[in-house]
Amino acid sequence: MNRTAELLAFDQRHLWHPYTSALHPLPVYMVAGAAGSRLHLADGRELIDGMSSWWCAIHGYNHPVLNAALTEQAARMSHVMFGGITHEPAVRLGQALLQIVPAGLEHVFLCDSGSVSVEAAIKMAMQYWSAGGHPEKKRLLTVRGGYHGDTFMAMSVCDPVTGMHHLFRGAFPEQVFAERPSCRFHAPYNPADAADFLTKIERHAHELAAVILEPICQGAGGMWFYHPDYLRMVRDACDRFGCLLILDEIATGFGRTGRLFGASWADIRPDILCLGKALTGGYMTLAAALATRAVAEQISRDGGVFMHGPTFMGNPLACAVACASIGLLLAEDWQGRVHRIEELLKAELEEARNLSGVTDVRCLGAIGVVETAAPVNVPQIQAFFVDNGVWIRPFGRLIYVMPPYVISEEDLTRLCRVLVAGVKRFHR
Numbered sequence: 001m002n003r004t005a006e007l008l009a010f011d012q013r014h015l016w017h018p019y020t021s022a023l024h025p026l027p028v029y030m031v032a033g034a035a036g037s038r039l040h041l042a043d044g045r046e047l048i049d050g051m052s053s054w055w056c057a058i059h060g061y062n063h064p065v066l067n068a069a070l071t072e073q074a075a076r077m078s079h080v081m082f083g084g085i086t087h088e089p090a091v092r093l094g095q096a097l098l099q100i101v102p103a104g105l106e107h108v109f110l111c112d113s114g115s116v117s118v119e120a121a122i123k124m125a126m127q128y129w130s131a132g133g134h135p136e137k138k139r140l141l142t143v144r145g146g147y148h149g150d151t152f153m154a155m156s157v158c159d160p161v162t163g164m165h166h167l168f169r170g171a172f173p174e175q176v177f178a179e180r181p182s183c184r185f186h187a188p189y190n191p192a193d194a195a196d197f198l199t200k201i202e203r204h205a206h207e208l209a210a211v212i213l214e215p216i217c218q219g220a221g222g223m224w225f226y227h228p229d230y231l232r233m234v235r236d237a238c239d240r241f242g243c244l245l246i247l248d249e250i251a252t253g254f255g256r257t258g259r260l261f262g263a264s265w266a267d268i269r270p271d272i273l274c275l276g277k278a279l280t281g282g283y284m285t286l287a288a289a290l291a292t293r294a295v296a297e298q299i300s301r302d303g304g305v306f307m308h309g310p311t312f313m314g315n316p317l318a319c320a321v322a323c324a325s326i327g328l329l330l331a332e333d334w335q336g337r338v339h340r341i342e343e344l345l346k347a348e349l350e351e352a353r354n355l356s357g358v359t360d361v362r363c364l365g366a367i368g369v370v371e372t373a374a375p376v377n378v379p380q381i382q383a384f385f386v387d388n389g390v391w392i393r394p395f396g397r398l399i400y401v402m403p404p405y406v407i408s409e410e411d412l413t414r415l416c417r418v419l420v421a422g423v424k425r426f427h428r
């Protein structure tokens with residue numbers, strides 16, 4: 001057995017991959033390296049990356065600036081505890097974030113993953129109400145079709161169907177769900193779309209700590225883009241009915257939708273903001289929950305403290321790379337790049353709209369989605385994609401791409417053409 005075959009055999013027998021069976025795992029491909037917008041397989045093949053490793057690698061792989069930030073920081077210190085200690089990478093990252101997030105968010109809680117930042121945000125909301133004399137305000141309102149992570153409270157606000165709530169019934173609180181916003185991003189807003197949300201927030205306001213949403217683009221719950229006016233309506237309703245607003249920008253943050261944040265489309269500010277994924281340009285795990293002064297002050301009233309403190313909080317390596325990644329993003333014409341990606345995605349994926357078996361094609365920023373009537377046979381279409389030199393990982397009825405912003409026009413064209421060819425071949 002050669003080395004790759006040996007590694008794959010161990011992997012298949014012993015390593016659990018995301019959402020897979022231990023007994024009948026789906027095939028995996030061995031990646032030996034990655035650079036720019038290409039993944040290099042151990043068997044020598046090269047793939048054009050359509051996934052940015054799940055929204056993360058916005059600058060592409062093996063970027064010299066991010067590599068330098070990482071190795072320079074590693075030579076100083078890789079990690080120190082954050083209790084009683086601080087360091088320049090964390091402070092610089094805090095400064096960089098406050099420069100770019102919606103004005104009024106002033107307190108940064110650094111943590112280790114997107115799901116943990118969602119947990120932290122929810123705790124902040126609960127502690128806010130509890131410190132304000134309303135310990136009964138503990139539930140959350142969200143919309144169907146969302147995804148916020150795999151830890152328990154995050155799961156509780158994921159779509160109940162795709163989030164498999166039936167497997168965990170009783171293990172987390174039942175939250176309040178409004179219908180998925182039906183108003184498409186690119187269609188005129190219909191105020192009637194707000195009706196279910198408004199009914200639910202009014203009915204449950206007395207017990208709600210917060211509303212939590214992915215702004216503009218719902219990611220892993222269905223790759224759905226909705227209208228900015230819906231978001232404005234939610235902000236206004238939260239103010240009227242006395243709920244905090246948590247925006248989960250873990251996927252949408254750092255330019256993916258064509259604006260720096262999803263919230264920028266509606267020009268609103270959440271009370272608590274979650275960031276992750278592209279925060280480090282996809283180099284390592286780091287996330288943040290940012291709160292307004294009002295939220296932080298109320299939690300801290302009468303000697304109160306925010307009850308969270310992960311071991312790897314503020315990891316210096318991750319903070320140094322995140323600073324470099326934000327610097328890189330702002331120094332480049334990211335908006336022009338994302339815009340050009342959007343135009344090309346729209347032009348190239350349009351052909352799929354008229355194929356039988358396709359129910360919708362939608363593009364926003366550097367995200368292109370083809371929705372099919374029947375679920376995708378993942379191993380089959382994945383093998384086709386790999387054989388044709390691209391990396392696209394579909395799920396459910398969604399075949400989608402969100403490439404690194406540095407992808408060339410030529411690579412993106414090829415990525416889209418192989419995607420459409422895959423749809424033609426496997427969905428009739």
Ligand code: PMP
Pocket residue numbers: 054113114115116118147148149150214219220248249250251252276277
């Ligand atoms: N929120 C959103 C919107 C996400 O897309 C994800 C990750 N897919 C998460 C939360 C969870 O982040 P993590 O996987 O880093 O825990």
